[in-house]
Amino acid sequence: MNIKLPTSLRASVHAEMARSGRSLDAIVRDALASYFETSLHTVFQVSTSGALVAGVYDREASVETILDHGDFGLGTFTGLDGEMIILEGHAYHADVSGTVTEAPDDAGVPFAIVTRFTPEQETLITSIASFAELEALCDPFRASGNIFYALRLDGRFAAVKARAVSPPPPGTKLVDAVKTQHEFTLTDVDGTLVGIWSPEFSGPFSVAGYHFHFISRDRRQGGHVLDVHADHLRLQVEPLSNFHLALPETEAYLKAHISGDTAAALAFAEHDHQAPGA
Ligand SMILES: [Zn+2]
Structure with missing residues (x-):
């Protein structure tokens, strides 16, 4: 032009x-x-991490509604049935075994965070031997700790350790629900990390820090990322300075006791951990 x-x-x-x-x-x-x-640089989030921690996993929106507000992001499905990956305008469902299928438009969503991905920076990063190294290599591309960021990493992964949750009995708190999660490691696979970085202050309503979901290039495997090994990845970053929070109106949400102190439960649920007795 x-x-x-x-x-x-x-x-x-x-x-x-x-x-x-x-x-x-x-x-x-x-x-x-x-x-x-x-709207550019806008995060659209349905429900809060605090509601998930309190065990509110009801349908709050449809996949169609989520895709109206973003083409890139992550979330889960009604009843905590697996992991959601939103990439290039498609919503994918990773089941408990890490098998991915495209989610129907009318599938229910209790929690999701999406944006219309318009990256401002692009670079190559090399030699990632752990989740901590991935975080450290992405850090320089965040100019501030006080706004949100969308991060997309593409390439070949030597290994991605991931998990997917299986639906717990209704009302199970998140910290108990993830004790029955299934973990798996994908090796030598082409794919994409779909990530959102949220500021520390957002902990009571979002997932503070880095949160990545993986999907393979053939769109057949994926999950919530616990660990990662890769040699060369293309990183694209977008700063997100507008935040739209859609609070649920379901009875379960309106009556739930949602604590502001979710950091410990979320740290256990979102990061690599050994489940007690597992
Ligand atoms: Zn996740």
Whole structure:
């Protein structure tokens, strides 16, 4: 696209590039999105991590609604039935064995976090031998600890250790539900990590820190990522500074006792752990 701009607008664009350190592409994209009232850099989240911790896994939205608000993200399904991966406008369901199928539009969603992925930075990262190394290699691409980020990593993975939850009895708290999760390791597989980084202050309603779900390039395997080994990955990062939270209206949610102190339960549920007795 070649566009002729008057000198005054060109000067304004250059001043904004100098002020913000952002690229011409990013500034023009944001300006056009604003003109056409398309929301960019917006997180859309259904329900809260605190509700999940309290055992509220009812249907709060449909997959169709989630896809109306984003083409990239993660979540779970009604009854905590597996892991959701949203990539390139498709919603996928990873069952307890890590087998992926495309989720029907009317499938129920108790929790999801999505965005319209428009990355601002792209780079290659190398030699990832653990989840901690993945976090450390992504850290420099987050300029702030006070906004959200979407992160996409593509490439060949030597190993991805993942889990998928199986539906617990209704009302089971998250910390107990994940004790029956199934863990599996995929090896020598092409695929994508779909990630959201959330600020520490968002812990009571989101999942603070990095949260990655994996899906293989053939869209047949995936899950919630616990550990990762890879040599070369292409990383794309988008800062997200608008947050839209859709709170449920179900009876289970309205009557649940949701504590603000979910950090310990979420740390246990979301990260690699040895389940007691397993
Ligand atoms: Zn997850």
